[in-house]
Amino acid sequence: MKESTTRIKANNKFAFILFVFMSVFTIVLGRVIYLKVVHGEEYEAAAKNQQINRYDAVVAANRGSILDRNQQVLAISTAVYNVVLDPLVLSQNKEDAQEKTLTTLCQYFPELDYTTLKEYITVNPATGKINLPNHWKYLVKGVDRSLKEELEALNLKGIYFEQTSKRSYPLKNLACHLLGFIRGGSQWGIEGQFNDYMVGTPGRSFILYDGANNITYQDYPAQDGDTVITTIDYTIQQYADDIVSQTMEEWPAENISAMVVNPNTGEIYALAESNNFDLNDPSKPPQLETESTFQAQWELKSSAEQLEYLNNMWKNFSISSTYEPGSIYKPLVAAAALEEGVITPETTFYCGGSIDVSGTAIRCHLRSGHGTVNVEEILAQSCNVGIIQIAQRLGAEKIYRYQKEFGFGQKTGIDLPGEEDAANVLHSLSTIGPVELATISFGQSFNCTTIQIVTAFSALINGGNIMKPYVVSQVIAPNGDVVYDKKPEVVRQVISKKTSDYLRIALKATVERGTGKKIDIPGYSIACKTGTAEQGSRTRDDLWALTHMAYFPAENPQYLVMSVIYLPEDYVDGVQSTAPMTKSLIEKIIKYKNLEPTEGTGEAAAQKNQGTVVIPDYVGSSTYDVVTDLDAKGLTYKVVGTGNTITNQVPKAGATVEVGSEMILYVEKSSQDTGKVVVPNVVGKTYSDATSILTAAGFEVVFEGDTDGVVSSQDPKYGVSVEKGGEVKIKLVPQT
Structure with a gap:
């Protein structure tokens, strides 16, 4: 009886323990099922992301191109690649493979230092680990596709290529104020206005490592941006740019511009402005390379002053x-x-x-x-x-x-x-x-x-x-x-x-x-x-x-x-x-x-x-007023004397002459220009003729070029009133 009682107690104890165990097991199993069913995808994604984010990279989308109306490329993005070193992977390879990778990199990229690269994969005795114990070290950025493929063919260990994108403007400053650019929070021109179309969707490139250092690659390609077709005609734009630049050289001004449009549709064929810049490097004023005085002044400007200058340069005047x-x-x-x-x-x-x-x-x-x-x-x-x-x-x-x-x-x-x-x-x-x-x-x-x-x-x-x-x-x-x-x-x-x-x-x-x-x-x-x-x-x-x-x-x-x-x-x-x-x-x-x-x-x-023209009375009028009117009437003219006021004229007022006839205008200095002489026009003259004219007018002549040529430009320009005795510089080019 006692033995039976003892057995019953033992069975009860076992049953209780079994009950407790089964209860705990049921709770744990239920929790596992709950987590798997209810939050399984969430936690799985989190776990994957934790692993992925450690060694993943954004694959930049190629920004959409900008073309002129005839498909001429004005702006384009191309895939380029960053060369990445994986010190951990390279260190686990044989020494000859390590040497091949390091020496080859230094041969292709002289800016890399072999000793520094070797140090990355050298074991530190104090830690027992290599000096750079990670999987990602940028070495060179912006390598083009052909070089990337050439390096890939060499099968270098521990080297990856991260795809990115480079924006370029093959025509440099052409239509720069129309095309614009994007820098940080600043958006200019077409690049800014149509950014949402051109930006594209980045991809991702994952490199997964397990405990055994096995490597798995997984890529999600980028989606390139849309292409923008403009109304710009590249050829007309080039003409406008050249003419504006030439005019700026001859007659400096705060701004010079030219615009060509179709008046029936509103399409803009060209818009050129004098304050242009290279879209490939918009933060660098062109004068930095051509004018030493400007360079010195630029270096003295504060960052705020430089930015103000650049904003004015980038602004579309028109x-x-x-x-x-x-x-x-x-x-x-x-x-x-x-x-x-x-x-x-x-x-x-x-x-x-x-x-x-x-x-x-x-x-x-x-x-x-x-x-x-x-x-x-x-x-x-x-x-x-x-x-x-x-x-x-x-x-x-x-x-x-x-x-x-x-x-x-x-x-x-x-x-x-x-x-x-x-x-x-x-x-x-x-x-x-x-x-x-x-x-x-x-x-x-x-x-x-x-x-x-x-x-x-x-x-x-x-x-x-x-x-x-x-x-x-x-x-x-x-x-x-x-x-x-x-x-x-x-x-x-x-x-x-x-x-x-x-x-x-x-x-x-x-x-x-x-x-x-x-x-x-x-x-x-x-x-x-x-x-x-x-x-x-x-x-x-x-x-x-x-x-x-x-x-x-x-x-x-x-x-x-x-x-x-x-x-x-x-x-x-x-x-x-x-x-x-x-x-x-x-x-x-x-x-x-x-x-x-x-x-x-x-x-x-x-x-x-x-046709014929009746000559007005020009006496007492300014040279500008008279010249403007003569141009309008189709008459040519010769100015005799110096000054800005007409004192006499031939033919006299009231005379009738044919279109194309020449007027002789006699001028004298007014009280405002006493002591000054109007620079005569010698462009197109031979060296001998130009020298004679300028010397007779009281100027000293400084020339550049071959004296057998003709004058292509002069400084000061024709018509400017300057002090008598000053220099006039003339540039001579071969006669055609």
């Missing part, structure tokens, strides 16, 4: 800077007046050389006046007095309304970052008094951007439509899908087709017999409007913006060209002009596009220039 447009605004006033019916093309006005506006005398550039002029003649001769009278008929309310309708004071919506609306430098209706009305009519007392005036002028000649300007036409995904497709967009119609048709043809007169005669190209129908505007302060005479708007063919414009010289140094009335820039660019486009003449080049062209 969309971010404002200025008073000057006389290129006059046709817009004429358009508004025609549209409102306050004038007709036959309406005439009288210009006596000045006009009184509420007690303020406002002069025309021709002091003797243009006489009786109609709308076409007002624009062709750029008559201030005539356009003021048109504005007075229009009135302040309509001037203000049309200014807004043409897009001034508001962004055009161009697909580039940093556009300025210039709203704070525009008159409100309440501030337009009689004088303001007058000055607005010839493009002063308000500011605009280049893209605003180009957009407005396009409407003037395209049938009356404000078109939204754009530089990107399409974005194409790597698989060929078009993910962005920009079409010409009409924002609104501001004037009727009838008004546009009239003015488009009327402005041909500016080239045929007006202030734009210098851009005439025989056989081609070109129209234009010239502009010269004082900037800001009216108490200084050195702040100017010279502008020129031209289009062709005049009857059906396909190209609108705008040139700007903003705040030129040593500005000389009647000498500096944007006309040579504009004409050169038009000539190059005509040749590039193989455009056939639309007008006769022989007798027809000669007849076009036939």
Whole structure:
């Protein structure tokens, strides 16, 4: 009985222990099942990530390319590779394999030091481990694909290649303000505006190590970015860049720019600016390599000052800077007046050389006046007095309304970052008094951007439509899908087709017999409007913006060209002009596009220039005023004497002469330029002739080049007033 009781107690104890064990087992098993089922994926991913993140790398996506309208590459990203050393893996290989890896690396990359590399895999006696006990050490960055494949073929132990991407601009500074770049938080140009399309999706490259140091590779490839197709024409852009650079050398200014657009669609073919830079190294001003003085000044600047300079250099002047447009605004006033019916093309006005506006005398550039002029003649001769009278008929309310309708004071919506609306430098209706009305009519007392005036002028000649300007036409995904497709967009119609048709043809007169005669190209129908505007302060005479708007063919414009010289140094009335820039660019486009003449080049062209001119009285006028008027009338001239005031003329006032005849202008110094001499023009002269002319004018001659050649450039420039006895440097080139 006792034995039976003892057995029962033992069984009960065993049962209790078994119960406890099974309970614990059930709880543990339940917990395991719970963790596996409920959180299994989460914990598994965490475990994998813990392992992966230790030895993984981002595979950079190739940024999408930027192409011109003809598929010319403007910006491209290519795969490059970083050479990575795995000291742990290399140290576990035989000594001859180690030696092969280290010596080969030093042969291919002289910047690497063999002793340093050897030290990485040498065992430290104090720790019993190698000196660099990890799996990842960058050695060389940015190796191209061909070199990477060459090294891979050598089967070097302990070497990996990490794929990354390199952005490059094969044409360096071409269209730099349009293309832009991305640096840190700064985004400029197309690169910034279309970054989300071009950036792509990075991939990952995993290297997994287990306890036995077995290596497993797992790659997730990157997805390259989309390709951006622009409206830019590389060839026209190159022409514009070259012409702007050449003009900057001849006539230094704060900024010089040239823009070519299609006025019917808003497409921008080219935009060039003088403050350009190499997109491959945008933080390095070009002058650092060419001007020792600039380099010294640069090194003295603080980091903040350098950044301010760079920001100004990177800024797109044509969309971010404002200025008073000057006389290129006059046709817009004429358009508004025609549209409102306050004038007709036959309406005439009288210009006596000045006009009184509420007690303020406002002069025309021709002091003797243009006489009786109609709308076409007002624009062709750029008559201030005539356009003021048109504005007075229009009135302040309509001037203000049309200014807004043409897009001034508001962004055009161009697909580039940093556009300025210039709203704070525009008159409100309440501030337009009689004088303001007058000055607005010839493009002063308000500011605009280049893209605003180009957009407005396009409407003037395209049938009356404000078109939204754009530089990107399409974005194409790597698989060929078009993910962005920009079409010409009409924002609104501001004037009727009838008004546009009239003015488009009327402005041909500016080239045929007006202030734009210098851009005439025989056989081609070109129209234009010239502009010269004082900037800001009216108490200084050195702040100017010279502008020129031209289009062709005049009857059906396909190209609108705008040139700007903003705040030129040593500005000389009647000498500096944007006309040579504009004409050169038009000539190059005509040749590039193989455009056939639309007008006769022989007798027809000669007849076009036939005619007679009645000579005005120029005595007492400034040289600039007279030269401008003679150019407009198609007359040549010779200046006798030094100074800026006309004292006599041949032929006399009232004489009738043929177009192309020569005027002789006698000048004397005014009280303002006593002691100074105007530098004569010797460009194109032989060394002997140039020396004789300059010596006779009281200058010393310094020359560079072969004396058997002809003068290609001079410094100071023609027309500049300088102290008598100074040096004039001439550069001679071989005669062609």
